[in-house]
Amino acid sequence: MSHVSYGCLMTVDKSQVLRTAATLLTRKATASLDEIAKAAGISRATLHRHFAGRDALIEALEEMGIARFEAALDAAAIEEGDATGALRRLITHIEPEAALLAFLTTENQLFEGEPHAGWDRLDERMNSLFRRGQESGEFRVDLTAAWCTEALYGLVGAAAWAVHAGRIAPRGTEKLIAELLLGGVRRSMEQ
Amino acid sequence: MSHVSYGCLMTVDKSQVLRTAATLLTRKATASLDEIAKAAGISRATLHRHFAGRDALIEALEEMGIARFEAALDAAAIEEGDATGALRRLITHIEPEAALLAFLTTENQLFEGEPHAGWDRLDERMNSLFRRGQESGEFRVDLTAAWCTEALYGLVGAAAWAVHAGRIAPRGTEKLIAELLLGGVRRSMEQ
DNA sequence: GACACATGAGACATTGATGTCTCACTCGGG
DNA sequence: CCCGAGTGAGACATCAATGTCTCATGTGTC
Numbered sequence: 449m450s451h452v453s454y455g456c457l458m459t460v461d462k463s464q465v466l467r468t469a470a471t472l473l474t475r476k477a478t479a480s481l482d483e484i485a486k487a488a489g490i491s492r493a494t495l496h497r498h499f500a501g502r503d504a505l506i507e508a509l510e511e512m513g514i515a516r517f518e519a520a521l522d523a524a525a526i527e528e529g530d531a532t533g534a535l536r537r538l539i540t541h542i543e544p545e546a547a548l549l550a551f552l553t554t555e556n557q558l559f560e561g562e563p564h565a566g567w568d569r570l571d572e573r574m575n576s577l578f579r580r581g582q583e584s585g586e587f588r589v590d591l592t593a594a595w596c597t598e599a600l601y602g603l604v605g606a607a608a609w610a611v612h613a614g615r616i617a618p619r620g621t622e623k624l625i626a627e628l629l630l631g632g633v634r635r636s637m638e639q
Numbered sequence: 640m641s642h643v644s645y646g647c648l649m650t651v652d653k654s655q656v657l658r659t660a661a662t663l664l665t666r667k668a669t670a671s672l673d674e675i676a677k678a679a680g681i682s683r684a685t686l687h688r689h690f691a692g693r694d695a696l697i698e699a700l701e702e703m704g705i706a707r708f709e710a711a712l713d714a715a716a717i718e719e720g721d722a723t724g725a726l727r728r729l730i731t732h733i734e735p736e737a738a739l740l741a742f743l744t745t746e747n748q749l750f751e752g753e754p755h756a757g758w759d760r761l762d763e764r765m766n767s768l769f770r771r772g773q774e775s776g777e778f779r780v781d782l783t784a785a786w787c788t789e790a791l792y793g794l795v796g797a798a799a800w801a802v803h804a805g806r807i808a809p810r811g812t813e814k815l816i817a818e819l820l821l822g823g824v825r826r827s828m829e830q
Numbered sequence: 831g832a833c834a835c836a837t838g839a840g841a842c843a844t845t846g847a848t849g850t851c852t853c854a855c856t857c858g859g860g
Numbered sequence: 861c862c863c864g865a866g867t868g869a870g871a872c873a874t875c876a877a878t879g880t881c882t883c884a885t886g887t888g889t890c
Contacts (some may be wrong), residue, residue, distance in 0.1 A: 474745075492878095529822060554666075
C-alpha cells in the first residue's frame with residue numbers, strides 16, 4: 449500500500465492548472481511536464497489525460513489567455529468613457545489574469561508557426577485605446593500607442609512576478625500598475 | 640567537397656554570442672543548442688568549444704549580465720546628483736544591455752539553486768536609488784521602491800522585445816522608457 | 831455495499847537533445 | 861610553401877523527457 453489518501457476526486461480544474469502552468473513556465477520555460485504537474489498538484493498521468501502533450505498544453509494556455517484577455521477588455525468596456533478611466537478599469541479586470549498574460553507576451557515560441565489570429569484583434573483594441581486617449585488630449589502624444597501597449601504588458605508581467613517573488617503585496621497591484629503607467633514615478637502637482 | 644568557404648577564422652566573440660543567446664532564450668527558453676548556435680551564426684561544435692554545455696552557457700549569461708548591469712550602474716553614477724537625473728543616466732547606460740537584463744529578470748530558473756550573490760547588491764542599489772528619490776521629494780511615496788525597481792526591469796524588457804518585434808524604432812528607446820517611467824502616459828502640465 | 835469514475839503511481843519504449851568524437855577546410859603567419 | 865589555430869560538418873553513444881500503458885486506490889452515487 450503505497451497510496452496515501454489525499455481525499456479528493458473532483459475533476460481537475462483545468463483553468464487552475466493552466467494558471468499554475470503559466471506562472472511556472474513564465475519563469476522556467478524548460479520545466480518538465482513532471483514539474484508542471486507537481487506545481488499544479490496533480491500527477492503527470494492526470495496532466496496528460498487533460499492535455500495530450502506539451503504542445504497541447506501550450507496551445508490551451510494560449511487559447512485561454514487570449515479568451516480571458518478578450519473577456520477582460522469586454523468587461524472593462526475599454527471603448528467607452530474617457531481613456532483614463534477605461535485604462536484603469538482594464539487594469540483592474542486584467543490583473544487576475546496577469547500570469548496568463550505574462551506568459552502570452554513573454555513566451556513567443558508560440559508565434560513560431562503563425563501568430564494566433566485572436567492576438568491581432570486584442571493588440572489592435574489596446575492600441576486603439578491609447579490612440580483614443582491621445583486624440584482626446586488625455587495622453588501625451590510623444591509616446592506611441594504601440595509602446596504604451598507593450599509597456600502595459602511589461603508592467604502587468606512585472607507586477608505578477610514581483611508578487612510571486614514576495615517583493616510587493618498581493619493586494620493593490622492594480623493600483624501600482626495604473627498609477628505608474630498613468631502618472632509615472634515622479635511626484636506630480638495634480639496628485 | 641562539402642565545405643563552403645565562409646572566410647572567417649576570427650575567434651568567436653563570446654559577448655556577442657551571449658547577447659544573441661539572451662535575445663533568443665528570452666523569447667524561447669526551450670531553444671536547443673543547435674538553434675542558439677545558428678542564431679549566433681556559429682556551429683554547435685564551436686558553441687560547445689566555448690561553453691561546456693547548456694548550464695555553462697546559462698551561467699556565463701548570468702555572469703555577464705550581472706557584470707554589465709553593475710558596470711552600467713557605475714557608469715551612470717546612480718548614487719550621485721538628483722535621483723531623476725541618475726535614473727535617466729542609468730536607463731541610457733543600461734539600454735545596450737537590455738537583452739541580457741531581460742533574460743536575467745525573466746528566466747528565474749537561474750535562481751533555483753541559490754540566487755547569484757551579485758544580484759542582491761544590484762537590487763539593493765536600485766532600491767536605494769528610488770528611496771533616495773522619495774526622500775528628496777522627487778518621487779512619489781505611494782509607489783514602493785521595490786515596485787519601481789521591478790517596473791524598470793519590466794519596461795526595459797518590454798522595450799527590448801518591442802524593438803526586436805519591430806513595433807517601435809530601435810533609436811530612442813531610452814527616452815521611451817525614461818519618459819514613461821518618470822512621467823507616465825498622462826499628459827502633464829509640467830511637460 | 832456495489833459500482834463507475836477520476837486519479838496516483840509506476841513501468842516501458844521512443845524520441846530528441848546533448849556531450850564527445852573525428853575529420854576536412856580556411857585563414858593567418860613564419 | 862608549410863603549419864598551426866580555429867572552425868564547420870557530421871557520426872555516435874547517452875540521457876532525460878515524453879507519450880502510452882496497466883493497475884491500485886479513493887470518492888461519490890445508487
